Amino acid sequence: MIDVEDLIALVRNYNPHTDADLIRRAYAYGQEMHEGQFRQSGEPYFTHPVAVAAILTEQRLDDASIATALLHDTIEDTKSTYSEVARLFGEQIAELVDGVTKLTNLQLSSSEAKQAENFRKLLIAMSRDLRVILVKLADRLHNMRTIKSMRPEKQAQKARETMDIFAPLAGRMGMQWMREELEDLSFRVLNPEGRSSIIRRFITLQKETGDVVHKITADIRLELDKAGIEADVYGRAKKPYSIWRKMQEKDLAFSRLSDIYGFRVITHNEADCYRVLGVIHQRWRAVPGRFKDYISQPKSNGYRSIHTTVSGRDGKRVEVQIRTRQMHEVAEAGVAAHWSYRDGVRAQNPFAVDPARWITTMTERFDNGEDHSEFLENVKLEMYTDQVFCFTPKGDVVQLPKGATPLDYAYAIHTRIGNSCVSAKVDGIRVPLWTRLKNGQSVEIITAEGQRPQATWIDIVVTGRAKSAIRRSLREEDKGRFVKLGQELARVAFEHVGKKATDKALRTAAKTLGLPDSTELLARLGSAELSAGKVVEALYPELASIAPAEEVDARRPVVGLSPGQTYRRANCCQPVPGERIVGITYRGQGVIVHAIDCPALAEFEEQPSRWVDLHWTAGRHPAVHTVSFNVTISNDAGVLGHICTLIGEQKANISDLHFVDRKPDFYRLIIEVDLRDVEHLHNVMTALEAESDVAQLERYRDLSRKP
Structure with a gap:
C-alpha cells in the first residue's frame, strides 16, 4: 500500500502547493474507519481507496478529488456519516463522497426499467459535479485490475457492467486510455480464450516480422528530421479487445487485419501538426476514407487531433494521430482536463471543455424521454457513438454520431425541421434520406408544409434525439x-x-x-x-393463463339474429370479430353487418326499425373474415414477395391482390387478407408498418361497395 507521504509526493509532482494536511487527515480518517476490514484478496480494505487516489494523481486532479478517493467508501461501508465528513473535511468533499456512494449503490445491470431510472440518477449526479464520476471510474478501474479475487459469477457481472456502461462512459468523456483498459480487463474475464488467441497471434507475428513498432517509429522520426520538424513519436500495438472488436465488426481473420498498430506524433504547435501530416502523406500512401481532422472540427468532449491511416513499411496499414502537447493532455484526460493542475495552479488548457457545458449536451436530449426503454436506448446510443462533422449551407458545424443520416442531421438542427423533412442534398446532390453521412459533407434539408414523420424513419435514424422525436x-x-x-x-x-x-x-x-x-x-x-x-x-394474474376458448362455428359467428335470419358482412367496412357491430336489415338480403363507426350507417339514422343489435360470438373465430389493405410499397426486386411472406408469417391468407397504381419508384395495391379477429388484424398491420419497404398502409374501406 502506498504510504501517505508517497501519495502526497505524487500530488506534489504536479501541484507543489497541494494541501498536504488535508490529504494526511483524509488518509488517517479513512484508514481508521476501514480498520479491521479486508478485501476478497485478503489485503486490508484501505489499500483500495489509496489505489483509487493514486489513479487520480495520474490525471493530476485537485486535492478535493484525491481526498474524496481516500474517503469514497467511508459513508457506505463504515460507521462514518455525511455530517461527520462535512464537519471534518468541508461540505464540498462531503457532497462528493456522498455522490460516489450513491453511484456505487446504483444497480446499473438490473432490469431494463430499473436500469433506465438508475441511468437518470447517474446523469444527475454527473451534472452536479463531474468529479463524482471521475472518482467512480477510478474506483471501477482498480476493482477491475484486482477482480481475480472475486467469485466467477461476480467477476462476470462486474465485467459485463463495465463493458456496457463504464468503459463507453469513459470514452464519451474523452478518457480513451481508461476506456481501452476497462474494455480489455473486461474482455479478459468475459472471453479469456478470445483474448489469449489474440495475444498468441501477436507473439507469432512479432517473431515473423520483428519489432514493427520500433521500425515504423524510427521511419517517422527520420522523415520528420529531414523536414526539420521537432516532435515526439510514440508507437504501440493496439489492445487485444480493440483488435478483437475490429475482427468482429469487419468479419476478418487476424491475418487479414491491417491497422493493428497505432502511432502518435506530438508537436509543439498547431501549424506543425499540418506540416507533419504533409510529410507523412508524402512518404507513405494515404488510405482513402481514413482521414479525420478533429483539430478544425473538435469533438464535443474537447478532443482535438488529426487521424490518418497510411500504408507503411511492408504495406502494413498504420494509424497515425497528430496533435500538440496541450491537445494530447486533453486527449488523455478528456473532460477531466478541466481540473488538471500543473506547477501548483489549475492548468489553463485552451482545449479543455467546460464540464457544465459538456454535461448539458449529454443530458438535454433525455429530458423528454417518454419511457424507460426509450431513455435507455438513447443513453447507450449517445455513449457508444463516434462522431462525424457536417456543415450547414451557411458553414456552421453539426456534430453527429457515426452512421448518421440526413434525417439525424435535420433533427439535430431542430425538431420542426426533422418532422417536415422530405428530402436532402449532400454536397449539392440530392440523396435518399437513409444515406450515411461522412466527415466534411455539406447537408441541405428540404422541407414541406404538411409533411409528417413516417414509421419507417425509425429504422433510418441512429441518434436518440431523432428516434425520440419521431x-x-x-x-x-x-x-x-x-x-x-x-x-x-x-x-x-x-x-x-x-x-x-x-x-x-x-x-x-x-x-x-x-x-x-x-x-x-x-x-x-x-x-x-x-x-x-x-x-x-x-x-388478474390468476386468470392470465386461461386456455383459449373453443373455435367458433363459422356459420354462426354473430349473436342477435332471429331464427332463420341470414346475414353477411358489409363490403364497405368489413368488420371483424372484436369490433363493435350493428346490423341493418335489407329486403331480400337479410341482415348486413356493419362496424359501429361505418360512415354508411349515417343514411339509416332516420330508420331505427331497420337496426339490429348484434355482437360477435365469444371464442376463437376461424380466419375467414376478409379485410382489404391499401398498401404502398417501394418498386424494388423481391419487395412484393417479402410483403406476402410477412402476411403469411402472421398465419393470414391472401385471398386477392390487385395493383391500383404503378410508378417508377413505388407500387400501390389492394391486398385482401382473411383474418380471425381484430387482434389478428392488428398483428398483420403492425408487421407491415414495421417493414421499411412499406411506405404507407391503411385499412381500405370503400363506401362505393355498399350493399
Missing part, C-alpha cells in the same frame, strides 16, 4: 386511432376471462404497469407496445 410525433398523430383500437383489444381480452374493461379497471392496470393514465395504456395497447395479455395479467 416516436413522439407518431404517438401524437396516431394516438386517437391507437386509443380506439386499444379499447377494442382491452374489451375483447377482458371478456375472454369473464371480466369487463371498465374505466376503473383500466386506470388500476395503468398504475400497476407504471403508466400515467388509462389513455396512455390504451394508446400503447393499440400501438403494439403493450399486449392485451399483459394488461389482464396486471389485474
